[in-house]
Amino acid sequence: MKTAYVFPGQGAQFVGMAKDLYNSNETAKNLLERANEQLGFRITDIMFDGTAEELKQTKVTQPAVFLHSVVLALMMGDELKPDMTAGHSLGEFSALAAAGALSFEEALDLVSKRAMAMQKACEKQPSTMAAILGLDDNVIKEVVNGITDTTVVAANFNCPGQVVISGTIEGIDRACEQLKAAGAKRALKLAVGGAFHSPLMEPARAELAEAIDNAKFITPKCPIYQNVTAKPSTDPVEIKENLIAQLTSPVRWTESVQAMIGDGAEKFVELGPGSVLQGLIRKINRNVELEGRQ
Known part of the structure; x- marks a missing residue:
């Protein structure tokens, strides 16, 4: 049976995350202390005992979710034998670290730079996101493409x-109205600081491109199914290009999961805070086995 390991993105965080791991496992404690040192502040204090508001800042959230996920993966040691990996947005960096394409330090450095660049882009242009429920993908694309x-x-x-x-705030408000009129069950504005995976992230994409180009990527031990293409890759050059494009491109999660199942995945293991991805995978295909570790 082929097993896919999947990693959550921003939004999965919660106060108290990874605290049990830190207190009960020496490997976890060492990795988290290395992260505190590398980041230059004690992110673990915010993860374990901070406020939800502190944890929600993009520059904190992204490294925190990454750390929780990757610490779980590295704690598994030789037991971690993925046939394939994927991550949702930020989670793609966790997937790359778990598959050995990036070292722990290199991946954490990129995640931190990505978070800072995205925070800056958010501050430059007030913007947001909204979840649209109960409407066909093509209808949604048609409506948003009509707002020019x-x-x-x-x-x-x-x-x-x-x-x-x-x-933009205006664009989201108008699209939500039109999508509800087109039959969406719900259109819910999300509590996020900016328009991730949109052209408004272009300043962040340009900033991150340099860091990714300079980072040392090696061939992963299994294919990574990337957000931008929903296809597997083991080529470091291609992986880099797709990671850079990811900031301004859509996350094709449904297609990624379907592609992994098409390539033989019968079990999905979610590593990281929460269980959001297990819920999504269940809606994509009810026949696969699901497991979560947090």
């Missing part, structure tokens, strides 16, 4: 009947 005087795009194709749109 401001920025709004389909950003995350999470599972059938759940798409997240991303754009």
